[in-house]
Amino acid sequence: MNAHLQPTGSAYFLTQETQQTERHTLSVLVDNEPGILARVVGLFSARGYNIESLTVSETEHGRRLSRITVVVVATPKTLVQIKLQLERLVPVHRVHDLTAEGNYVERELALIKVKGSGEHRAETLRLADAFRAHIVDATVESFVFEVTGKPDKIDSFIALMSPLGLVEVVRTGLAAIGRGPEAM
Amino acid sequence: MAEKMTGAEMVIQALADQGVEHIFGYPGGAALPIYDAMFQQDFVKHILVRHEQGATHMAEGYARSTGKPGVVLVTSGPGATNAVTGLTDALMDSIPMVCITAQVPTTLIGTDGFQECDTVGITRSCTKHNYLVKSVADLPRVLHEAFHIATSGRPGPVVVDIPKDIQFAVGEYYKPENGTLRHASYRPQVDGDVRAIEAAVDLMLKAERPIFYTGGGVINAGPEASENLRELAELTGFPVTSTLMGLGAFPASNRQWMGMLGMHGTYEANLAMHDCDVMINIGARFDDRITGRIDAFSPNSRKIHVDIDPSSINKIIRVDIPIVGDCNRVLEEMIRIWRSKTNQPRTEAIAPWWNQIEKWRAVGSLNFKNSDAVIKPQWAIQRLYEATRKQSKDVYITTEVGQHQMWAAQHFHFDKPNRWMTSGGLGTMGYGLPAAVGVQVAHPDALVIDIAGEASVQMTMQEISTAVQYRLPVKIFILNNERMGMVRQWQDLLHGSRYAHSYSESLPDFVKLAEAYGGKGIRCENPAELDAAIAEMIDYDGPVLFDVIVEKDENCLPMIPSGKPHNEIILPDTANLGSIIDEKGRQLV
Numbered sequence: 202m203n204a205h206l207q208p209t210g211s212a213y214f215l216t217q218e219t220q221q222t223e224r225h226t227l228s229v230l231v232d233n234e235p236g237i238l239a240r241v242v243g244l245f246s247a248r249g250y251n252i253e254s255l256t257v258s259e260t261e262h263g264r265r266l267s268r269i270t271v272v273v274v275a276t277p278k279t280l281v282q283i284k285l286q287l288e289r290l291v292p293v294h295r296v297h298d299l300t301a302e303g304n305y306v307e308r309e310l311a312l313i314k315v316k317g318s319g320e321h322r323a324e325t326l327r328l329a330d331a332f333r334a335h336i337v338d339a340t341v342e343s344f345v346f347e348v349t350g351k352p353d354k355i356d357s358f359i360a361l362m363s364p365l366g367l368v369e370v371v372r373t374g375l376a377a378i379g380r381g382p383e384a385m
Numbered sequence: 386m387a388e389k390m391t392g393a394e395m396v397i398q399a400l401a402d403q404g405v406e407h408i409f410g411y412p413g414g415a416a417l418p419i420y421d422a423m424f425q426q427d428f429v430k431h432i433l434v435r436h437e438q439g440a441t442h443m444a445e446g447y448a449r450s451t452g453k454p455g456v457v458l459v460t461s462g463p464g465a466t467n468a469v470t471g472l473t474d475a476l477m478d479s480i481p482m483v484c485i486t487a488q489v490p491t492t493l494i495g496t497d498g499f500q501e502c503d504t505v506g507i508t509r510s511c512t513k514h515n516y517l518v519k520s521v522a523d524l525p526r527v528l529h530e531a532f533h534i535a536t537s538g539r540p541g542p543v544v545v546d547i548p549k550d551i552q553f554a555v556g557e558y559y560k561p562e563n564g565t566l567r568h569a570s571y572r573p574q575v576d577g578d579v580r581a582i583e584a585a586v587d588l589m590l591k592a593e594r595p596i597f598y599t600g601g602g603v604i605n606a607g608p609e610a611s612e613n614l615r616e617l618a619e620l621t622g623f624p625v626t627s628t629l630m631g632l633g634a635f636p637a638s639n640r641q642w643m644g645m646l647g648m649h650g651t652y653e654a655n656l657a658m659h660d661c662d663v664m665i666n667i668g669a670r671f672d673d674r675i676t677g678r679i680d681a682f683s684p685n686s687r688k689i690h691v692d693i694d695p696s697s698i699n700k701i702i703r704v705d706i707p708i709v710g711d712c713n714r715v716l717e718e719m720i721r722i723w724r725s726k727t728n729q730p731r732t733e734a735i736a737p738w739w740n741q742i743e744k745w746r747a748v749g750s751l752n753f754k755n756s757d758a759v760i761k762p763q764w765a766i767q768r769l770y771e772a773t774r775k776q777s778k779d780v781y782i783t784t785e786v787g788q789h790q791m792w793a794a795q796h797f798h799f800d801k802p803n804r805w806m807t808s809g810g811l812g813t814m815g816y817g818l819p820a821a822v823g824v825q826v827a828h829p830d831a832l833v834i835d836i837a838g839e840a841s842v843q844m845t846m847q848e849i850s851t852a853v854q855y856r857l858p859v860k861i862f863i864l865n866n867e868r869m870g871m872v873r874q875w876q877d878l879l880h881g882s883r884y885a886h887s888y889s890e891s892l893p894d895f896v897k898l899a900e901a902y903g904g905k906g907i908r909c910e911n912p913a914e915l916d917a918a919i920a921e922m923i924d925y926d927g928p929v930l931f932d933v934i935v936e937k938d939e940n941c942l943p944m945i946p947s948g949k950p951h952n953e954i955i956l957p958d959t960a961n962l963g964s965i966i967d968e969k970g971r972q973l974v
């Protein structure tokens with residue numbers, strides 16, 4: 202009955218939006234054809250949806266299918282719209298809201314360059330060990346670490362490195378997959 | 386069976402295999418191989434336009450009046466960019482269209498070649514789907530897929546961009562067998578969920594203040610959908626209103642018809658939307674011209690929404706019973722289920738509701754003060770309507786965009802679907818004249834009239850030359866108020882009557898203009914002479930530009946200003962438009 206009082210699917214809040222935004226991880230199975238990424242990204246910019254992170258790569262070479270993992274921040278109603286709008290795109294096979302479905306694992310990889318000497322260097326290595334970061338490059342005055350984990354773990358590691366001589370960071374964005382034996 | 390041919394020949398062969406008899410196009414360097422292939426056959430007939438935007442609107446008029454896809458062929462670069470407005474228009478109004486754009490040879494793509502543009506990039510957001518064909522081996526599949534996508538599900542425009550070397554390349558053409566076109570990822574849902582339809586009918590069976598709110602989806606679902614709508618309305622006894630795009634799906638002569646709803650809809654339709662207890666939306670999308678202020682939209686109703694596009698549901702208005710499916714299939718199911726439960730309309734239960742509606746109707750929200758001295762635009766449309774009713778010919782109406790469009794929607798009445806072509810979603814001035822040309826191509830013996838404004842019609846005026854060339858006797862009925870009337874009305878409403886650039890200055894002499902193009906020109910400014918002049922227009926066997934000089938400052942009413950709820954509709958006797966809208970409302974479109 203009071204359906205009209207509930208918020209809508211617009212990212213620009215047609216009504217006074219009362220809902221809080223949430224961060225959701227979507228997994229999108231698409232044909233790996235030219236322009237597919239532009240289609241997905243263009244949809245987000247045209248409709249005002251926010252992308253926090255986006256990862257894409259072909260995952261089934263035989264069938265030329267790619268998996269796009271996209272992290273969005275939106276109200277619950279906009280999240281439903283985002284999923285439905287993605288499903289309208291012709292080369293999109295399926296869209297799963299992993300956060301809504303609940304049972305999934307997510308990982309991100311980061312390469313982190315830290316510069317320093319003396320006591321800082323030793324401290325850097327101790328922390329890297331605690332975070333199970335691998336050294337993938339080293340010079341007498343710098344390291345490049347590879348860290349894998351949930352994004353917040355990477356955030357913490359970066360925060361810790363910051364006073365110790367953090368130079369730069371590269372992150373892959375999130376990869377996520379449902380738990381259990383089924384495919385999406 | 387595969388057959389060897391060039392890419393250009395494949396284009397023509399695929400069109401023929403799709404049953405396409407007419408295409409609208411304009412040649413250019415990159416498209417020449419296709420034009421050459423076309424020259425050597427005569428199944429597919431080409432209509433040479435004067436501007437590619439014209440081609441797209443012609444294709445829209447053709448599609449909307451036949452239910453078949455409209456087909457456009459343009460060259461690379463400027464040919465493609467000129468088509469963008471019509472593609473966007475078709476996307477907004479869900480019109481099936483296939484637009485073939487030629488492209489520079491693949492070896493030149495990305496080099497800023499002569500007449501190169503990133504057609505798939507530019508049209509990605511204004512098409513349902515688009516393709517750049519990089520190998521002739523893909524071409525037959527892509528061409529047939531384009532038709533499948535354009536015409537199925539929620540229809541829309543599809544662009545196929547074909548580089549010149551692919552047009553020359555030789556490959557195997559094959560026509561997909563029926564059924565092999567099952568697309569791996571594109572599978573529109575056409576059958577509504579029966580449980581949801583049952584729940585909807587249960588709600589309808591208990592309704593005391595019901596309303597059918599129907600839209601362009603009913604037209605897109607084919608003529609049977611309109612018949613089924615009629616049947617369901619009869620079975621239930623419920624009142625019916627429709628969006629601009631849906632006019633004609635339900636007969637205007639039926640007593641259950643309440644007229645169009647929305648910003649310039651009737652008082653009875655809008656108040657019934659506001660006060661109803663069960664709203665049955667069939668193939669409409671709660672567009673902002675319909676809802677007005679969202680948080681005051683139909684506050685006490687339970688809402689059923691039938692739409693083939695899942696993303697239309699709960700996008701703007703939350704509904705209680707969503708049904709994803711083709712309008713016709715869902716209407717059939719509703720009829721079947723209703724019949725299985727009762728053989729009575731809810732006449733008695735909803736009698737008080739009808740009484741209320743009759744009271745609203747009695748307000749006469751479309752009334753206007755007529756005049757002996759000057760032609761009132763509404764009256765001109767009424768006289769046009771009366772004149773066309775006497776015709777044995779089938780009558781098709783297109784419009785431009787502005788006040789005249791809304792007056793046409795209010796005062797011209799349609800009893801059949803596919804007879805009303807207008808640019809609803811995009812509101813494209815310049816749509817009507819080329820759309821009329823497209824309609825006339827599809828229906829050579831019909832009476833096709835563009836109800837136009839003097840400003841809009843100048844945007845695509847040159848297509849009158851196309852009409853002359855192909856002996857298409859379209860009638861352009863210009864309501865000439867020497868104003869961008871709708872803009873002027875909004876300036877009165879919102880901007881203290883400061884008429885910034887809303888005059889039509891230096892107007893051409895439309896009579897001489899018509900003659901210059903080889904058509905007929907008529908001018909009329911005396912109400913007493915209007916009927917005779919309309920008869921002269923209709924009787925003339927050829928294109929006519931009819932310049933009807935009308936009252937300059939008439940307002941188009943009723944009107945629900947942006948940001949207002951339905952029950953704050955402005956009626957025709959309102960004097961001071963300038964004091965109605967507050968600061969917040971001014972920011973809305």
Ligand SMILES: Cc1ncc(C[n+]2csc(CCOP(=O)(O)OP(=O)(O)O)c2C)c(N)n1
Nearest residue numbers: 787788789814838839840841868869870871
């Ligand atoms: C291509 C385009 N440009 C601008 C507008 C904005 N606009 C809407 S109505 C209108 C005036 C139309 O004037 P006219 O064709 O004379 O119709 P009238 O309102 O006077 O009947 C304008 C400029 C539009 N709808 N389309």
Ligand SMILES: [Mg+2]
Nearest residue numbers: 838839868870
């Ligand atoms: Mg005008």
